[in-house]
Amino acid sequence: MADKKFYITTPIFYPNAKLHLGHAYTTTLSDILARYHRLMGEKTYFLTGSDENTQKMVEAARKEGKEPLVFLDEIVSKFSSLFKELDISYDQFIRTTDQKAHWPGAQKLWGKLADSGDIYKKGYEGLYCVGHEAFITEKDLVDGKCPDHGTVPEFLKEENYFFKLSKYTEPIKAKILSGELEICPQSRRNEILALLEEGLEDVSFSRPRKADWPQGLGVPVPGDNSQVMYVWCDALANYITALGYANEGDLYKTFWPANVQVLGKDILRFHAAIWPAMLISAGVPLPKALLVHGFITSGGKKMSKTLGNVIDPEELLAEYGTDAVRYFLARHISPFEDGDITREAFKDAYNADLANGLGNLVARIMKLAEDNLERGARPEPEEFPHEYTDALKKFEVNKAADVIWERIKLLDQQITDTAPFKVIKTNPEEGKELILALTQELYGIGRMLNPFMPTTSKIIKEAIVNNKKPGNLFVRKE
RNA sequence: AGCGGGGUGGAGCAGUAGUAGCUCGCCAGGCUCAUAACCUGGAGGUCGGGGGUGCAAGUCCCUCCCCCGCAACCA
Numbered sequence: 001m002a003d004k005k006f007y008i009t010t011p012i013f014y015p016n017a018k019l020h021l022g023h024a025y026t027t028t029l030s031d032i033l034a035r036y037h038r039l040m041g042e043k044t045y046f047l048t049g050s051d052e053n054t055q056k057m058v059e060a061a062r063k064e065g066k067e068p069l070v071f072l073d074e075i076v077s078k079f080s081s082l083f084k085e086l087d088i089s090y091d092q093f094i095r096t097t098d099q100k101a102h103w104p105g106a107q108k109l110w111g112k113l114a115d116s117g118d119i120y121k122k123g124y125e126g127l128y129c130v131g132h133e134a135f136i137t138e139k140d141l142v143d144g145k146c147p148d149h150g151t152v153p154e155f156l157k158e159e160n161y162f163f164k165l166s167k168y169t170e171p172i173k174a175k176i177l178s179g180e181l182e183i184c185p186q187s188r189r190n191e192i193l194a195l196l197e198e199g200l201e202d203v204s205f206s207r208p209r210k211a212d213w214p215q216g217l218g219v220p221v222p223g224d225n226s227q228v229m230y231v232w233c234d235a236l237a238n239y240i241t242a243l244g245y246a247n248e249g250d251l252y253k254t255f256w257p258a259n260v261q262v263l264g265k266d267i268l269r270f271h272a273a274i275w276p277a278m279l280i281s282a283g284v285p286l287p288k289a290l291l292v293h294g295f296i297t298s299g300g301k302k303m304s305k306t307l308g309n310v311i312d313p314e315e316l317l318a319e320y321g322t323d324a325v326r327y328f329l330a331r332h333i334s335p336f337e338d339g340d341i342t343r344e345a346f347k348d349a350y351n352a353d354l355a356n357g358l359g360n361l362v363a364r365i366m367k368l369a370e371d372n373l374e375r376g377a378r379p380e381p382e383e384f385p386h387e388y389t390d391a392l393k394k395f396e397v398n399k400a401a402d403v404i405w406e407r408i409k410l411l412d413q414q415i416t417d418t419a420p421f422k423v424i425k426t427n428p429e430e431g432k433e434l435i436l437a438l439t440q441e442l443y444g445i446g447r448m449l450n451p452f453m454p455t456t457s458k459i460i461k462e463a464i465v466n467n468k469k470p471g472n473l474f475v476r477k478e
Numbered sequence: 479a480g481c482g483g484g485g486u487g488g489a490g491c492a493g494u495a496g497u498a499g500c501u502c503g504c505c506a507g508g509c510u511c512a513u514a515a516c517c518u519g520g521a522g523g524u525c526g527g528g529g530g531u532g533c534a535a536g537u538c539c540c541u542c543c544c545c546c547g548c549a550a551c552c553a
Binding site for chain 2: 011013014019020022023026051187188190191194195200201203204230231232263264265266267269270273274294295297302332337338340344345348349351352353355356359360361362363364365366367368371405412413415416417419420421422424435469472473474475476
């Protein structure tokens with residue numbers, strides 16, 4: 001058990017705008033799993049990062065009249081401040097412009113693919129949409145413009161390197177069917193199998209280096225400086241380059257293959273098709289599991305600026321605090337399907353579950369303890385309930401949280417049923433025993449809360465040990 | 479056109495054949511340790527429509543309607 005390892009990754013995020021609630025969800029979900037495995041004594045490594053070699057970032061920067069690399073640093077520092085506010089315990093933040101940490105590994109991976117005969121050069125001409133960073137077909141155009149971006153595409157003639165993805169349709173299918181590559185939930189697994197049934201097409205793997213790109217942006221294709229890697233070999237590679245794939249050092253040897261790679265449903269295809277194909281081609285083991293979550297909607301609709309239903313994570317954090325936001329994301333959003341959030345629903349959950357539920361329970365038990373016990377309890381560590389650990393093993397963080405809140409309800413009932421506040425007046429010894437038992441149960445809740453609400457967990461456990469009622473944990477909101 | 483997800487008491491959800499559950503809200507009672515909290519009880523659903531299979535169907539089959547998403551280089 002002690003030498004078990006756990007490697008978990010989030011996707012790397014696009015730095016062309018600040019992060020939204022969806023990113024906060026991916027990251028919080030991953031963090032809960034990472035903290036859980038640390039709690040279980042496993043050697044854990046948690047990677048997140050940013051996907052920086054993108055045209056969109058360059059455009060976003062120029063729109064604001066900023067130097068791309070300066071703009072990039074600003075945005076990425078906002079990423080880390082959001083992660084800090086969410087109490088994300090990542091071990092490493094990989095940036096794909098990092099020429100020491102990322103580039104050598106990406107280039108090594110490219111080399112392996114080339115060695116396997118899976119990289120070839122092909123001319124391509126067509127209409128290129130800058131917004132898509134891709135070629136689009138004439139029939140997609142509306143009034144000669146890209147319907148998504150409203151811009152006129154340019155006619156481009158390029159030579160690119162391609163990756164023989166088509167070759168890997170069957171091998172990937174076999175890995176998924178054998179369970180070597182697990183895809184959670186089942187519905188996503190089915191989806192990707194259906195896609196594989198249709199067969200995969202080769203994908204373009206490079207772009208000619210743009211004259212206006214700043215130095216330091218874009219990983220050069222080995223042996224051809226006129227080309228930079230396109231997103232696949234660049235971005236997806238981060239999961240291994242961050243561990244030092246370039247020289248296959250200790251970190252890499254210890255942690256790869258990943259135990260779980262967390263991602264949103266929009267990038268399933270890339271992670272379940274292109275990424276495994278690259279790894280097979282390079283002779284690198286596949287991640288054990290992909291955890292594919294849904295989107296967060298608001299009022300049943302995809303959040304969008306035009307609908308005006310966007311809820312910013314910063315806004316919730318400012319009003320309710322870190323652990324409350326983590327709580328909502330963990331318990332009220334499913335790790336497998338789309339989840340919904342509204343300000344109203346958040347407030348209701350906050351009041352019911354945190355203020356009236358957890359917060360009030362801590363207050364009533366700790367008041368009894370502080371007033372009647374001579375000293376704090378010294379609870380012995382005990383096993384976690386199976387329903388809790390089983391749920392977390394299956395990535396069902398919401399179910400695991402349910403287990404905690406079932407206990408909270410039970411404890412509230414227990415206080416009413418055993419009435420220690422009454423017993424203490426007539427039979428002090430028995431009253432104290434009842435109260436001590438309550439603090440021990442509460443301590444168990446504190447321990448289970450650790451992955452979900454790290455600060456709250458700590459406050460509760462310390463309160464019990466020190467026999468001191470803490471201030472209100474969650475103030476009721478009207 | 480296709481693919482995927484979904485339509486269950488006021489709201490949000492669980493429930494893949496055998497007396498319809500949970501949370502929030504609402505009503506009544508209890509308690510007084512607690513953050514006007516907590517506990518108990520109650521009202522409220524012909525489980526989107528129609529047809530079928532079964533002794534028995536939210537639960538299986540067919541069909542129709544409605545909502546949401548995806549549709550390969552877009553977190």
